[in-house]
Amino acid sequence: MRLLVLALASIALPGWAAxxxxxxxxxxxxxxxxxxxxxxxxxxxxxxxxxxGRYAERVRGVMPTLTYPSHATMLTGVSPARHGIGSNLTFDPEFKNQTGWYWYASDFKVDTLWDAARKSGRVTANVHWPVSVGAAVDANLPQIWRTGTADDRKLLAALATPGLLPALEAGVGPYPDGIDESVDADERRARFAARLFALRKPGFMTVYFAGLDHEEHRHGAGSAQARDALRRLDATIGELVASLRQQDPDTVVALVSDHGFSALRTDVNLFGAFIQAGLITVDDRKQVSGWQAALWPAAGSASVVLRDAGDSVVREKVRALLATLAGDSANGIDQVLDADAIARLGGARADYLVLFKPGFQIGRDPAAPLLADSSYRGMHGYSPDVPEMDAVFVLQGKGIGKGSFGSIDMRDIAPTLARVMQLKLDQAEGRALLP
Incomplete structure (x- = not known):
C-alpha cells in the first residue's frame, strides 16, 4: 500500500508543485x-x-465590477463585503484624500494568495497588481502613483522591495511610471516580470496589464484602438509566457480579467441633486463643507452612505430623492438597492446602492447639469448581473488538462489556484474548479 501511495504521488505532484x-x-x-x-x-x-488548457466560458464578477475590488477577490476568494476593498477609490465624502485609491494591502481583512503562498514556503513576486503596497511579497513592485511627476518614481522605489527596482532596471531599463496605463508601459512591465521570474524564481507571481482597459475607456470596447491594444498584448503575453517556460517548463499560467465593458454615453450628476436637496453642502470654492448623506462613486454604480444611519428623517429624504430620480427613465437608473440587498450581492457596506443601466454612469462635477455627455466611450462598475461585465479565466500548464469550466464565479479563481499550489484558503466563498 505504501508503494502504491508513493507511485500515485509521483504522478500527481509534479504538476501541482510547479x-x-x-x-x-x-x-x-x-x-x-x-x-x-x-x-x-x-x-x-x-x-x-x-x-x-482549461477555461471559463464566462466569469461572473463582483459588486462593483471595478478593477480593485475584482483583483482583491481574485486573490482572496471572497466578496468585497468580506475582503474590505469596496471600490477603486476609498470612501472620501469630503474629497480630502486627493482621489486616493485602495493602494494599500493593509486594507485587506482576510488573507491573500500571497500570504498563503509565503506561509507554505513559496517565494512570491508581484509586478503592478492592484492593492499591493506593503503586501507581504518577497519581491514586490507595487502599483502606486500620485501626481504623475518624477516624484512618483521615488515613491515607487521607496515602497518596492528594497533594492529590487534598481537591480531590475540595470538589466531592463527604466520602469514605467505607475500612472502610465498605456500598452507601451505594459510591454515594459512584461520585460520586468520576465526578468524578475528569472532572478527570483518565485513559486507564485502576479502581473497586471492596464493598456486594454485604458483604450476601452477612451475609445470603447471593440474600437480600432482597443483591437490594436489586444493584438499587442497578445504578443507581449506570448513573449512573457515563452520566457517563463524557458526558465521552468512546468510553469502554470493563469490568465484573468477583472470585468468586461459596456458602451457609455451619459454622465448622471447625482452630486448636484444631493447638493440641491441639502444632503451635501459646499462652500464658495465648491468644496464639500458638510454632508448628511455621501456618495461613493463606482462608475456604473454609486453607493450612498448616511452620516447617521439612525437618522430616520434623513433616511426618508434620501429614499424619496432616489425614488424620484429612478422614476424618470431618462436618468438611466436601473434600480436602487437597500442595505440588505447590497449585503446579499456581496457589496461593501452602504445604506443604498444606485445601479445604472449600461450607457450611464455617475458624474463627478457638482456644477454640471443632471445629465451630460460623457467624456468616456466605455465603462464598467455595473451590476455583475449585466452580461457585458463578464470576465475571463484561463488556466494552462502541466497537470491542468484541457476543456471548459463552463460558467464560474470570480470567487472560484483563488481557491482553484490555491488547489494548484496545494495551499489552504479556508476563507474562500468560491469553489475549487479542479479535483
Missing amino acids: PVVLISVDGLRPADLHDTGARAVPLPHLRRLIDE
Missing part, C-alpha cells in the same frame, strides 16, 4: 477570446493558452 504565474489583462472580455467571426481579433498566443 510555479504559478497569475496574469491579469484589465478589461479583457470573453468575446475577445472566444469570438470567431469576421470581427474577431487574431490572438494566437492567448488562443493557445485556451486550446491547451
Whole structure:
C-alpha cells in the first residue's frame, strides 16, 4: 500500500508543485477570446493558452465590477463585503484624500494568495497588481502613483522591495511610471516580470496589464484602438509566457480579467441633486463643507452612505430623492438597492446602492447639469448581473488538462489556484474548479 501511495504521488505532484504565474489583462472580455467571426481579433498566443488548457466560458464578477475590488477577490476568494476593498477609490465624502485609491494591502481583512503562498514556503513576486503596497511579497513592485511627476518614481522605489527596482532596471531599463496605463508601459512591465521570474524564481507571481482597459475607456470596447491594444498584448503575453517556460517548463499560467465593458454615453450628476436637496453642502470654492448623506462613486454604480444611519428623517429624504430620480427613465437608473440587498450581492457596506443601466454612469462635477455627455466611450462598475461585465479565466500548464469550466464565479479563481499550489484558503466563498 505504501508503494502504491508513493507511485500515485509521483504522478500527481509534479504538476501541482510547479510555479504559478497569475496574469491579469484589465478589461479583457470573453468575446475577445472566444469570438470567431469576421470581427474577431487574431490572438494566437492567448488562443493557445485556451486550446491547451482549461477555461471559463464566462466569469461572473463582483459588486462593483471595478478593477480593485475584482483583483482583491481574485486573490482572496471572497466578496468585497468580506475582503474590505469596496471600490477603486476609498470612501472620501469630503474629497480630502486627493482621489486616493485602495493602494494599500493593509486594507485587506482576510488573507491573500500571497500570504498563503509565503506561509507554505513559496517565494512570491508581484509586478503592478492592484492593492499591493506593503503586501507581504518577497519581491514586490507595487502599483502606486500620485501626481504623475518624477516624484512618483521615488515613491515607487521607496515602497518596492528594497533594492529590487534598481537591480531590475540595470538589466531592463527604466520602469514605467505607475500612472502610465498605456500598452507601451505594459510591454515594459512584461520585460520586468520576465526578468524578475528569472532572478527570483518565485513559486507564485502576479502581473497586471492596464493598456486594454485604458483604450476601452477612451475609445470603447471593440474600437480600432482597443483591437490594436489586444493584438499587442497578445504578443507581449506570448513573449512573457515563452520566457517563463524557458526558465521552468512546468510553469502554470493563469490568465484573468477583472470585468468586461459596456458602451457609455451619459454622465448622471447625482452630486448636484444631493447638493440641491441639502444632503451635501459646499462652500464658495465648491468644496464639500458638510454632508448628511455621501456618495461613493463606482462608475456604473454609486453607493450612498448616511452620516447617521439612525437618522430616520434623513433616511426618508434620501429614499424619496432616489425614488424620484429612478422614476424618470431618462436618468438611466436601473434600480436602487437597500442595505440588505447590497449585503446579499456581496457589496461593501452602504445604506443604498444606485445601479445604472449600461450607457450611464455617475458624474463627478457638482456644477454640471443632471445629465451630460460623457467624456468616456466605455465603462464598467455595473451590476455583475449585466452580461457585458463578464470576465475571463484561463488556466494552462502541466497537470491542468484541457476543456471548459463552463460558467464560474470570480470567487472560484483563488481557491482553484490555491488547489494548484496545494495551499489552504479556508476563507474562500468560491469553489475549487479542479479535483
